[in-house]
Amino acid sequence: MRGKMECSQRIGKNCHAILIDYVKKHGEGNWNAVQKHSGLFRCGKSCRLRWANHLRPNLKKGAFTREEEHLIIELHAKMGNKWARMAANVKSSPKVIKIQVLVNLYPSSSPIAHILLPGRTDNEIKNYWNTRIKRRQRAGLPLYPPEVCLQALKESHRTSAVSGGDKGTHDILQNNTYEIPDVIFDSLKAKNYLMMILLLSRMSTVDVFFTL
DNA sequence: AACTTCGCCAACCGCTGGGTT
DNA sequence: TAACCCAGCGGTTGGCGAAGT
Numbered sequence: 001m002r003g004k005m006e007c008s009q010r011i012g013k014n015c016h017a018i019l020i021d022y023v024k025k026h027g028e029g030n031w032n033a034v035q036k037h038s039g040l041f042r043c044g045k046s047c048r049l050r051w052a053n054h055l056r057p058n059l060k061k062g063a064f065t066r067e068e069e070h071l072i073i074e075l076h077a078k079m080g081n082k083w084a085r086m087a088a089n090v091k092s093s094p095k096v097i098k099i100q101v102l103v104n105l106y107p108s109s110s111p112i113a114h115i116l117l118p119g120r121t122d123n124e125i126k127n128y129w130n131t132r133i134k135r136r137q138r139a140g141l142p143l144y145p146p147e148v149c150l151q152a153l154k155e156s157h158r159t160s161a162v163s164g165g166d167k168g169t170h171d172i173l174q175n176n177t178y179e180i181p182d183v184i185f186d187s188l189k190a191k192n193y194l195m196m197i198l199l200l201s202r203m204s205t206v207d208v209f210f211t212l
Numbered sequence: 213a214a215c216t217t218c219g220c221c222a223a224c225c226g227c228t229g230g231g232t233t
Numbered sequence: 234t235a236a237c238c239c240a241g242c243g244g245t246t247g248g249c250g251a252a253g254t
Binding site for chain 1: 238239240241242243244245
């Protein structure tokens with residue numbers, strides 16, 4: 001295997017300790033400097049990935065709970081393949097402000113109003129989803145359960161109502177509310193007409209916004 | 213027991229967008 | 234304003250172990 005082999009040759013517990021030590025001293029970010037200052041063989045990108053997926057504190061390991069699984073499905077119905085936004089580590093992203101606004105757009109009762117999936121990495125969520133897609137496609141099932149479609153539909157309407165008068169949210173709406181997950185088309189193939197309804201409702205959200 | 217399939221996991225690659233010069 | 238750099242993101246790949254045949 002490409003990556004794993006390379007990594008196993010280069011990464012040991014000692015390297016982990018070096019990386020942890022470096023982040024403790026200098027904080028996250030400026031990953032290219034890690035290699036220069038710590039003497040690690042890995043490029044900055046790899047260091048960041050290693051830190052984010054394995055070394056970062058408060059990481060939650062192990063299988064997804066039922067609640068988390070449900071939340072992922074729900075978030076995917078709303079956001080599409082925005083794995084990093086679903087993960088809690090959005091806090092370290094420069095896009096954090098946008099995301100906070102996004103979170104504020106959702107009603108407090110919505111799971112998204114909390115910090116999404118704390119302790120889970122984008123990679124974990126992505127892997128889980130891809131596995132799930134394969135499983136359901138093989139079984140000939142729609143990707144989203146009907147109740148999730150309906151809930152997404154309801155929230156889509158509510159979101160458009162909340163954000164309607166707020167011009168500052170334009171960017172957020174463009175990036176998220178308008179987004180149509182590619183996966184919808186697979187759902188359509190599976191004759192999941194509820195997703196078509198959701199899609200249409202999102203389009204009407206766009207119309208509502210532009211007519212304001 | 214040997215082989216195949218499947219799911220999980222970890223890592224790399226290429227692209228994008230924001231920041232800096 | 235353009236060019237460059239870099240962190241971050243999403244897609245993809247492939248090893249490994251468990252389960253099934």
